[in-house]
Amino acid sequence: MPQLLSLSRAARLADVTRGxxxxxxxxxxxxxxxxxxxxxxxxxxxxxxNLDDDPVLERVQRIKSEARPKSHYSDGWMPDPQVLMKxxxxxxxxxxxxxxxxxxxxxxxxxxxxxxxSALEKPEMALRAAIKQCIGKLDSARGRLDRASDAxxxxxxKDALLKIVTANVRLVPSGHEYFIEGNDSILEAGLKAGLYLxxxxxxxxxxxxxxxxxxxxxxxxxxxxxxxxAKEQAEGYILACSxxxxxxxxxxxxxxxVTDELPHQVIRAVVRKVEQESPGLAVLHxxxxxxxxxxxxxxxxVRVTTEAGIGDTLYIASCPxxxxxxxxxxxSAIGSPLEESVFNGDLxxxxxxxxxxxxxxxxxxxxxxxxxxxxxxxGLAPVKSLVEQAITIDDAEDISLLLVGGSPPGSSLExxxxxxxxxxxxxxYRSTEAAIPADQLADQIxxxxxxxxxxxxxxxxxxxxxxxxxxxxxxxxxxxxEWTVETVGI
Numbered sequence: 001m002p003q004l005l006s007l008s009r010a011a012r013l014a015d016v017t018r019g020x021x022x023x024x025x026x027x028x029x030x031x032x033x034x035x036x037x038x039x040x041x042x043x044x045x046x047x048x049x050n051l052d053d054d055p056v057l058e059r060v061q062r063i064k065s066e067a068r069p070k071s072h073y074s075d076g077w078m079p080d081p082q083v084l085m086k087x088x089x090x091x092x093x094x095x096x097x098x099x100x101x102x103x104x105x106x107x108x109x110x111x112x113x114x115x116x117x118s119a120l121e122k123p124e125m126a127l128r129a130a131i132k133q134c135i136g137k138l139d140s141a142r143g144r145l146d147r148a149s150d151a152x153x154x155x156x157x158k159d160a161l162l163k164i165v166t167a168n169v170r171l172v173p174s175g176h177e178y179f180i181e182g183n184d185s186i187l188e189a190g191l192k193a194g195l196y197l198x199x200x201x202x203x204x205x206x207x208x209x210x211x212x213x214x215x216x217x218x219x220x221x222x223x224x225x226x227x228x229x230a231k232e233q234a235e236g237y238i239l240a241c242s243x244x245x246x247x248x249x250x251x252x253x254x255x256x257x258v259t260d261e262l263p264h265q266v267i268r269a270v271v272r273k274v275e276q277e278s279p280g281l282a283v284l285h286x287x288x289x290x291x292x293x294x295x296x297x298x299x300x301x302v303r304v305t306t307e308a309g310i311g312d313t314l315y316i317a318s319c320p321x322x323x324x325x326x327x328x329x330x331x332s333a334i335g336s337p338l339e340e341s342v343f344n345g346d347l348x349x350x351x352x353x354x355x356x357x358x359x360x361x362x363x364x365x366x367x368x369x370x371x372x373x374x375x376x377x378x379g380l381a382p383v384k385s386l387v388e389q390a391i392t393i394d395d396a397e398d399i400s401l402l403l404v405g406g407s408p409p410g411s412s413l414e415x416x417x418x419x420x421x422x423x424x425x426x427x428x429y430r431s432t433e434a435a436i437p438a439d440q441l442a443d444q445i446x447x448x449x450x451x452x453x454x455x456x457x458x459x460x461x462x463x464x465x466x467x468x469x470x471x472x473x474x475x476x477x478x479x480x481x482e483w484t485v486e487t488v489g490i
Contacts (some may be wrong), residue, residue, distance in 0.1 A: 005042065008177060019398070115130070172250060180244060183221065192321045197255055198255070211252060212238075212252040216245060240253065272349075280332045281332070282343055286354070295323055299385055300361070302316060319389055370454060374458070386458060406434075443476075
C-alpha cells in the first residue's frame with residue numbers, strides 16, 4: 001500500500017496552492033485515493049521539491065520571531081530560539097536517516113526473500129552458492145543503511161516537521177479539514193479557512209463556539225468567562241475561541257452550510273475611521289465590541305443605522321474571517337441616506353447599529369473550480385468580500401477579477417487588487433473602461449468560459465447595467481442561468 005498524504009498537506013510540502021496541485025493532478029491524470037495522493041506520485045509531479053531550503057523551517061523561524069515572550073518561559077524550560085532551530089534541523093536530519101534506512105531495509109528484505117525462494121529451486125551445490133551470495137548481499141546492504149538517503153525519506157521528514165509547526169483539524173460530521181498555524185485559536189483558523197463555525201463573541205464570553213474534542217490534544221490560549229460544567233469538561237468540550245491545537249485534532253463542531261441562514265444579529269459598533277478614496281468613493285471601517293463579532297458570509301449585506309437614526313443597507317466588503325473589523329464601501333451621488341454624513345466626516349467615531357446579515361450572493365460550497373469575478377460600481381463591495389474569501393480558502397484552481405471601470409487610481413483598493421495579482425500565481429486582475437459596451441463585456445466573459453468550461457462566474461453591478469449584460473450574453477446563446485449574479489442599488 002503506498003504512503004498517502006492529504007491534498008492539503010501535499011500542497012504544503014510542495015509549496016504550492018491546493019488549487020494548483022489539483023489542477024496538475026487532473027492535467028497529468030494522477031490517481032488519488034479519497035482525497036489523498038501517494039508520496040511517489042507527488043514526487044513525480046514535483047521532482048524539484050526543494051527539500052534543503054525548507055520553507056517549513058523558515059515558517060518555524062518566522063513564527064518564533066513573531067511570537068511574544070510569555071512570562072512562564074522565564075523558568076528556563078523553553079530553550080533559546082536559536083537552540084530550538086538547531087534542534088529542529090537535527091531532528092529533521094535524524095528522521096531522514098531513519099526513514100531512509102527503513103525504506104532501504106524494506107527493499108532489501110523483499111529482494112532477499114525473492115533470492116532465497118529462487119535458491120530453493122536450485123540443486124544442492126548451487127543452493128549453497130546462492131545462499132552464500134544472498135548473505136553477502138545482505139551484509140553489504142546493511143553496511144550502507146546508516147548512509148541511506150532518498151527523496152521519499154526526506155519528504156517524510158519534512159511532513160513530520162510540518163506537523164510540529166502546524167496542526168491539522170478535521171471537523172465531524174462535515175469532514176472539513178484545515179490547518180492551525182502560529183498562535184491562532186481553533187476558531188480563528190477555521191474562519192480563515194472559510195468555514196462557517198458557530199460563534200458569537202470570539203472572546204470566551206458567550207459559549208457559542210463550544211465543541212467536543214474527539215481525538216488530539218489542545219492548549220488553552222486565554223482564560224474565558226463562559227463556564228463549562230464538570231460533565232462537559234470530562235466529555236472533552238472546549239471553547240474553540242480560547243484553545244489551540246498542539247497535535248492533529250478531530251472535533252465535533254456545529255457548522256452552517258452555504259444554504260443555511262445565519263442568525264439575525266443586532267450589534268452596536270463604532271466607526272473607527274472613514275477614508276475618502278476619491279470624490280465618489282469612501283471606505284467605512286467599523287469595529288464591533290470584543291464581546292460581539294458579526295457572523296456573516298462573504299457577499300452578504302447588513303443594515304447600518306447612525307445615532308441620528310439614518311440608515312441604509314450596505315454590502316460588507318471584508319472577509320468573514322474577521323467579524324469584528326468590518327469594511328463598507330459608500331458611493332456618492334447614489335441617493336444613499338448615509339452619503340452626506342459619510343463624505344462630510346460626521347460619521348467618524350460615531351456609534352452605529354448593525355443588523356443582519358442577509359443575501360445569497362455566495363461562493364458555491366466546497367467548489368474546487370476556477371472562478372471569474374466581475375464587478376461594476378457598488379458591485380465591488382460584495383465581490384471584494386468574495387475574492388478575499390476565495391483567496392483565504394485557497395481551494396480554487398484560478399481566480400480572475402475583472403473590474404468594469406476599475407478602482408480609483410492610486411487608491412487602497414487599486415493597490416490591494418494589484419498586490420493580489422503580483423503575489424498570487426493563480427490570481428489575475430484586470431480592468432476595463434467604465435463605458436465598455438455590454439456586448440463587448442459579454443464577449444470577454446464568454447471567452448473566459450470557452451477557454452475553461454469549468455469556470456464559475458460571479459457578477460455584481462447596477463440593475464440597468466446587469467440587465468444589459470445578461471441580455472447581450474443571452475443573445476449570443478449563453479446560458480446565463482448558470483452564472484451567480486447580484487443586482488446592487490447603483
